[in-house]
Structures are given as C-alpha cells and as structure tokens.
Amino acid sequence: MPPVSHTPADQFDEATLVVRAQEGDARAFEALVVRHRAALYRLAVRITGDPAEAEDALQESLLDAWRRIGRFRGESSFATWMYRVVSNRCIAMLRQHRPMPVERLDDVRAAPDSPERSAELDAELAALGAALRGLGDELRVCWVLRELEGLGYAEIARITGAGEDAVRGRIHRARVRLAEVMRPWR
C-alpha cells in the first residue's frame, strides 16, 4: 500500500491501545508497555532489591498482564494496573525464592561499626537497601511506592488492594523499622 502520513499506532492514545491489546493485538500491548518500561523495571528492582530477579519478575509480569488484560476495566489507569501486576509478581517470586528475610535484618544490625571505614554515603545507602530487604514484603512494597515512587496513599491502596488505612499503617511500621536500623548512622 502507498505510504500515507498518519500517526504510527505506537503513538496512539491509551484507550485505543488498551482495546486493541484486549483483542489480542500484541503490537498494541507492546506499545503500551514501552511507555511504562522504565518505571516498571525500576519498581521491580526496588521491590526485589536485585536486578536479575527484577528482570525475571518483569518478564513474568508482562506475561501475566498480557493474559489478564481482558479483565482490565479501566477503573484505574493502565500504569496503576501494571504496578499492581508487577508488585504482585515480585512478591510471589520472592516468596518462592527466598527463605526468610529476617536473617538479613540481623546482618544489618551488625553494620553500624562500619561507617568510618568505608565510603560512608555508599555504605549508608547499602545499609538502607539491606534494611529494606529485611522488611516483610507488604511493608516493603507500600514503603517503596510511597517513599521511592512518590505515590499517594489512595493510589497505593489501589495498587496493593489493601485499604487506605492499612496502607498508612504499613508505611508507618516500615518507616519505624528502617529508622531503628538506620539509627546508628546518625
């Protein structure tokens, strides 16, 4: 067919792409996902704390999303829905692969004597990362969405499926634990 000037499908509005993907158009699905790729990968890294695991989780999440997009009703944005799929998949993978996070919390508590020895800022960031991995999955997901992704409580509630009050409670408990673990650093 002759080339005609028109908007490439991957630049179409979200509603059009969602309908197409729901009807089995893989290119439309890819176009949707490309827009959110960086944010979804970042979320997976922050929840799992491990790039390789995050990549696996993201791949499985996209497959989950492809298979379930027919059930997406547009009540939230596509991004919120995808955040939900990714965080659920990350939690499921962590539960499969990881014995218990509690031991790591003990490791972190032993770290306070190290700041003077190493590059302090990097070590402090690493300690926070380790402390984060030591949190329970649901506390960590809520904390990541709030403090690293900057989302509001209502949106976090939509993503996690928990009530907004429960989300506030989880975030606070996560904050208190992290503050406890990080106390020796100040």
Next chain:
Amino acid sequence: MAVNETTGTAGPDDGGSDDGGAPELLPCGRDAATVWDRAEAGVPPDEHERDCPYCTATAADAMRLDAVVHRMAAAPVEPPPAVLERAMDKVRGALARDLREHELLTLASPLGPVRLSRAAAATVLRDAVDRMGDVRARSCQVEQNEQIDAGTTVAMTVSALYGVDMRAVAARVRRMVIAAGTQALGLPVGAVDVTVVDVFGEGDA
C-alpha cells in the same frame, strides 16, 4: 497463573504486621503517617507537635532518614536494553500457544480451507483504517458467518479527527475494511458495522 486477581496483596505479612485495616496512631492519638509526612515535607510543627514527645520522636526519625531515602529515590535505575524484547518474545510465544479454536477464522481457498487468527485479521483491518489518517481503529471484531461464502461481519469502533464529517467517515471506513479484507486477507466481508466512539485533535497522541 500465580497472580491473584481478587486480592491485591498475597497472604499474611511476613514482616509481622497486624494491620486490620487500621492506621497507626501514636499514643497521643495523631496519625503517625501524617506526622511523618509533615516532618518530611518540612512543615513546621504545630502547637501539639512541639510539646508532644511522640510526635517529636516521629519527626526526628523522619528527619534522620530523609537524606538517605532521597538519595535512594534519586539513584537512577535503568532497564537493560533487551528487557522488553525478551518479555515480548514470551508474549508472542504465549499468543501462538494460547490460540483457541474459536479464535480462528476459516477462509475458503481452492486447495482447501485456510485458518487465520481473528486477532491477526483484526490487526490488518485496523492498519488499513489507521492509514486513512483522520480515523483510528479501536475495537475490531471479525465474526464468521455460518456459511463461509456469505463472508464475514466486521464490527469496528473508531476514533475520528475532530471536525470531520462523521457520516462520511463511517462510509469510508466501511469501504476500506471491505477492500482490505478482500485484497490483503482474501477474506470476503459481507457487512461492516462502524461506530464512532471518540474524537481526537490534530496534535493528540
């Protein structure tokens, strides 16, 4: 499918949470998350917070963590270049694997019937409509009639450029779908139902 559709969070909190949907209140009765958020945002303490040991301690923790949390949030996290391609390979694999009988169309041909996925046929028809420039195809349902010779029925929803003649658009979409069905797919199209469900502006993505 490991992901649970009905419950957004999976199972009990192994971090020892015991939330029954309740927010965390400080012993003074204030919502702990709010006190923390205010301190983090640099809001000066109100009269109660200045004198309350619980609010003061919470705000102090917030201030202590603030810098390192900000550094963590600002640390760039870039996806590996091929992460999406690998995922899409899996999606396309699933697309082929999951194809069901009812998702196939049967085309008559001199050498016997040819099977074509409904989704692939819809993609070709949508592409033809997209090329018109002032219309974008959205939903495209291709229904096979009982008798193959009777052709298929296509139900398409479209978004049209704001200001164009809707009746003319529908007629052009109909002609385009019939032409693309016949020429590009070898799929005789008996009827086309067109519904304009949205409009877009010149600069809209």
